[in-house]
Amino acid sequence: MKETYSRTKSVWQRMDADERQAVMDYGEKYKAFLDAARTERLAADEIIGQAEAAGFKPVYDMDSLKPGDKVYWNQKGKSVILAVIGEEPVHAGIKIVGSHIDSPRLDLKANPVHEQDGIVYFRTHYYGGIKKYQWTCIPLALIGVVYTKDGKKVDINIGLKDDDPIFYVSDLLIHMAQDQMKKTLAEGITGEQLQAIAGTNAEEDLKPKEVFMKMLKDTYGIEEEDFAAAELELVPATKSRDVGFDRSLIASYGQDDRVCSYANLEAILQAKPGVKTQAALLTDKEEIGSYGNTGMESSYFVKFVMKLLALQGKDAILDFYETMENSEMLSADVNSCMDPMFAEVSEKDNASFLGYGINLTKYGGARGKSGSNDANAEFLQKIRTIFNEAGVCWQIGELGKVDQGGGGTIAFMMADWGAEVVDCGTAMLSMHAPYDLLSKADAYETYLAYKAFFESK
Incomplete structure (x- = not known):
């Protein structure tokens, strides 16, 4: 039987040839998902498309539920829940894997377009925790939706095709950066300097901004006021790529948390229906605290569970908390891992390592x-046993040294309702960068872990 826990042997050292090929095949499908699901809206569309192809139906169209039924909930096109009904009634508990599909980015402000010294800019407000200097001098794509005055929805997707234009945040040339270079990394680029160049063209009687707005009107039917009814995001226009001579790693935008979200999706599509109802939760707004009606601080997950209960003839309100107290969840979010170039921020014996399995x-x-879900030992023992019996390679790891920093997930929100919850996701390097890095082996073990959890009793 394969050694599932080791702090001296990587997953690669524990795999046979067939497993190695499975890792590589999974990596190709995962990269395709990354490139297609670059925003939370695109991710939701991709997830629902794959789910419907696999036989999932909207839960709000169902009159009743029986074991084996596949249903989904679409929360405003930004969050999705997929569920496979188990042999036992829903109130006996749900096996939940909860990941998020939003990632750090630059959002356009409500009045974004302005001109300065012949250059048209988009003013932005960054979303999530970023190192601002990392977002300069990289190709950016503009993706989102705009509503016109007459209520027409206009989908925007510019910068991902090879012949598309891109957008660009400039930085100061090194020859004139003496003062800038004396500042801290946090101060070198300010939030207000994260303005994306959108054009410079002018005509005899029209200034650059006027030419720009005329092009928007002619091409998309958009006027300046319409930006007030828009959600437009600037995201890296780079494609996901293999890293290293051995192609053992993947670099891409948005792997926090789409590595866990893709594993979550694949796991529920591939898992055998279980005794318990299985639910893949793929939520929005985690990067800014899970607020809003598409984040986990809202009630949509509660309404989804209540809907399942009602369709099985239960009292939705009275039985919700019993259901959650009988439920178990893997909070599927990424974690940091040991970076030899920055080893001083980690405590090695309690750090995760690249290529050593799910964390x-x-x-x-x-x-x-502070702000943590602290998983119970009994639940940790159960999860460890599931992984060991299924041959899943796993490791333990904290988010850096004590008092070094910190971070949170959606784990505590589900635990508040009584569920057993533990954080369980992929370790990665350069988290929250425009182009972050992880191991293909870890991504694959993440999928195997979630599938094993769904299929467990």
Whole structure:
């Protein structure tokens, strides 16, 4: 039987030839998902498309539920829940894997277009935790939706095709950067300097901004006021790529948390229907605290569970908390791993490593575990046993040294309702960068872990 837990042997050292090929095949499908699902809206569309192709139906169209039924909930085109009904009734508990499909980015402001010294800019407001200097001098794509005055929805997707134009945030040339180079990394580029260049063309009687707005009107039917009814995001226009001579790694935008979200999707599509109902939760707004009606601080997951209960003839309100107390969840979010170039921020014996399997994190938060879900030992034992019996390679790892920093996930929100929850996701390098890095082996083990969890009793 394969050694599933080791701090001295990587997953690669524990795999046979067939497993290695499976890792590489999975990596190709995962890269295709990354390139297609670059925003939360695109991710939701991709997830629902694959789910419907696999036989999932909208839960709000169902009159009743029986074991084996496949249903989904679409929350405003930004969050999705997929569920496969188990042999036991829903109130006996749900096997939940919860990941998020939003990623750090630059959002256009409500009044974004302005001209300065002959250059047309998009003003932006960054979304999520970023190192601002990393977002200069890279190709950016503009993706999202705009509504015109007459209520017409206009989909925008510019910058991903090879012949598309891109957008660009400039930085100061090194020859004139003496003062800038004396600043801290946090101060070198300010939030207000994250303005994306959108054009410079002018005509005899029209200034650059006027030419720009005329092009928007002629091409998309968009006027300047319409930006007030828009959601437009600037995201890296780079494609996902293999890294290393051995192609063992993947670099891409948005792997936090689409590595776990893709594994979550694949797991529920491939898992055998179980005794318990299985639910893949793929949510929005995690990067900014899970607020809003598409984030986990809202009630849509509650409404989804209540809908399942009602379709099985239960009292939705009274039985919700019993259902959650009988439920188990893997909070499927990424974690940092040991970076030899920045080893001083990690405590090696409690850090995860690239290529050593899916990462179990008992607690997160900051300082004295503030804001953390602290998983119960009994549940950790159960998860460890599931992984070991299924041959899943796993490791343990915290988010850096004590008092070094910290981070949170959606784990505590589900635990608040009584579920057993543990953070369980892929370890990665350069998290929240425009182009972050992880191991193909870890991505594949993440999928195997979620599938094993769904199929467990």
